[in-house]
Amino acid sequence: MKKKLLPFLATTAALILGACSVQTESDVSQGTNTSSEEKPTIEILGMSANETDMNIVRDQLIKNGFDVKLNTQPDYSSFSAQQDAGNFDLAVTGWTTVTGNPDYAVRSLFTTNGDYSIMSDPEVDALINEAALETPEEYQETYKELENVLVTEKAYIVPLYNSLKAQAFDKNLLKEESIHLSKSRAFAWEPVSFSDETKNETDSLMLTQTMSDLTSLDPIKANDGSINQLNTNMYVRLVNLTDDDQVTSEGALSHSHAIAEGNSDFYFVLRDDINFAAVENGQAIDTGEMVSGQDVIFSLNRAKDSNSVPDHRTYTLHEHIDTVELVTNLSELESIQLSNGSGTVLEGLEENLDMPIADAVEEIAEVDNTSGSYQVIKVTTTEPFPQVLNYLAHQSAGIVSQQQVESVNNYDINSFNPSIDIAYGDQRAIINGTNHLYASGPYIMTTKDDYEAQFQANPGYRPETQEAPNIKNVTVRFISDPDSALSSLRSGEIYLLYGLDETKYEIVENDDSLALQSIPSNAVTYMLFNTNGRTVSESANLRKSILYSINQEEINAAYEGKKLPAYSTVSPLVDTGNELVADPAKVTEYFEAFINE
Template sequence: MRAIRPLALAAAGALALTACGGGGESVDTGGGGGGDGGGDNVLVAAVSAQPDQFDPHVTNAYPSFQVLENVYDTLVVPNAEDLTMEPSLAESWETSEDGLTWTFTLREGVTFHDGSEFDSADVVYSYNRIIDEELANSYRFANVASVEGPDPQTVVITVTQPTPNLLALIGAFKGMAILPEGAAEDLDLTTEANGTGPFQLESSDASSTVLTAYEDYWGGAPSIDGVEFRYITEPAAALTSLRNGEIQWTDNVPPQQVQALGEDQDVELASTPSVDYWYMSMNYDRPPFDNPQVRRAIATAVDRAEVTEAARFEAARPNQTAIPEDSFYYYDYAPFEPDEDAARQLLQESGVSTPITMGLMVTDEFPESVTAAQVIASQLEPIGVNVEVEVLDFATWLDRQDQGDFDAFMLSWLGNIDPADFYEQQHISNGSSNYQGYSNPQVDQLLTQAATETDEDARKELYDQAAKIIVDDVSYLYLYNPDVVQAWTPGLEGYRIRADRAINFEEVQLP
């Protein structure tokens, strides 16, 4: 059995490592590791929200993956430049002629943070845990018949049909992390971690999470001694902390200041188009939002350009189909032009009496969601839809989403690489992230077919067809694609901003 130094509870009672900025008890190893503000060689990074937990196979929260990206590895990983898949724990792979067998050769000399050796049994365990327990990313194995380790350095994945995006499925983000065999039995993975990544989880509490460098990391010891993630919800406060030297890096940059910061000698600013999208979705199980004419009326009343300008200023582009313009899979389809009269007509045709009250659930830990919701509320009021903006902490937001306790909600999808990431589990019937309760047999068929189509042009056509129906049905009301905008102290070297928002600090050198 493998073990790792536990994160002991510092106070009695259950620990709730939520993504909210409020309470929660402290967890600490007792080893320090920079929890008091770090040392001279500890990077202090400001992020907007607290991890909800540290089990990579269970959490869906981006604040958790900001940390876990530095703690765990996957078999393959997106390249920082163009997001194509490259080796990580697997140093090479090959595919059989019929496309049904993928054979991965594992990297030698890799150890977990407890010093135990990594081998194929860990991959088999990790993948089968996700599959057997139907965890958050089990859908990624929909075509997988078996995962086997015929010898310590080889993993064979057999699929039931050609799966052209298998590498993206198993490597796109750390939700597919490789854990040591038996980890879920040996550890409380909500508060503990044992990865093969460049940093070890040292401590976490309601104000920060601390990582320390893993000197035996297979890619070479990190250049810094550790990372302290501090939770600073307000972008203006994060920027002030950066200027004051209290932190050295943040991705919580006030969007209205992006242009001015580009000329600020006291801040190093970088931005790049993302593979993210922001959206609003309505609950199909709650009248009148089960009525397609009501949803289309709301989609017609929303001025996406105005929402984008308010929420992101120049750092985003309106888009009604999720996939960004610079992608091969971009679909230029925008059926909803803002038109109050047309929206009122659609409401009249729906047969639903007005005014309609709609609760719109957002979280203050992503302030742009609050701004966007307020603009949408002002746009819907003239057509007879009274929006009650519900501003929640992120933990409550996630819980209510899971329970289906909402009229409508707003947030973003981050780190999408393959076109399936943009549509499949959000809109296929019984999809793991289909919280709105959407079901369209034609969409199911198109998305299922697209997932196994090996011809890229034919695959794009299938996703285009599915996207058109999804947009017309207003399963999601897509809003915009934001840029990734991050800032750090001048002189910090070795950090690369990425379109998928993965945050990697192992090569960072402090000034």
């Protein structure tokens, strides 16, 4: 079943268009129609947060002879309903590649039956699958060819821009060196510390996000702006991403990991100092249940199985996983070479261990890292696929408790009724006071209402180590309006604002109490053509006529020069050399070809 495309949940405030180089509708209504034939009306769907983009695109299309109708929805739910109903020609949307690898940037969006795909093109499918098996040195040309099909030849999407990623925080309250901004990974809470460290136990770290309606706190059932940061901090993964998108075992369930020769077998040595947290009487407790290899096997098997839960939204991210198993024979690790030829898998796994691997055990009771007894997980992929490590760093690969999830999800999946049945991770359980969460990560949600969500540190997460969470309590306020969120930061209601719009940088820079962090992101905003039932659905020539109406330089000017050019969702990750240049001659050429079809 094809599903809706997840909109990029940028909280962009509307700009006063008169202050930039973009013309208003009345200004451009006198623009020259580039064809003697009357151009069709183009309906643009978007959310109010994307109003600036919608207005600019409207003006550019009118300037090139198109009539334009704006379908502006107040929130994601309304947007989604309109998209599902097909009430659009173009939908302003976007994608952030939170895994740092280009396969994630395209697979869910553009493959047939992808989690968020509304298109089906065998040529696109083949190129995405080809690039997935290639090294970075090889896949640059393949992704360029993919862009040529996706954008240049068939114009399924219209790229608008690549964004910067920024956050602002109160530098008087928070210790600056404890605040990290990662290119892909969601903001990590556990390193953060108050400048006055005595407050770490008593005060709550005040954060914010725009969306209050949480899709699911089950990591495999959601992949959107409502839960990415929350689930990232509630569930540990086999590996993580560094701030610059390198795969690492730091802050992960594994001490270390290794890739075997052939790039199909991946090994992970598990820690034994992380327990699941639960909530009792509103407080986070250590359950005493170690996050084990058995939980890893359960979690990854359900992650790759589209039928493991109703409304599974992330299975295509893990479809390259074939098997997940515990290794109990050390000779296997000793006999297999690393993919880079630098030694055996055992040597690679032991490189960062304080205690060498004396025994690879299956039973949890036999695990004792201090004496050299470890659980070792082996993940085998369906094909050679090094990018699987990036997917294992994604929040959807978070490790859940097999015992707890199975005890909650005792429904018949074939007759599951979402209006009645409460599945694991359903926010209604937390709101109703029957918190059933088991968190393997540094924090667990204790309460939630329409106004905020409360979290407490997991007392079983690497206790008595430097990796244990610094701040005990975290509060996430739900503030939908970006200007209100910034005002809350400046007034001291929140202490850190993650996802600051580029047009607000100067406000932060001029505030002596605030600090700004900004880096190029993996977020690309684009417009998606409706692929079913509209005139644009049937004609690539009409779509290309619209494509070449778009002037990215004008869009960038509206954002004070702080946007970056993009050609597709892989633009921040792979330099294909492709760029979109507005061209009125091509607008006319392709529209005339459309008329003559």
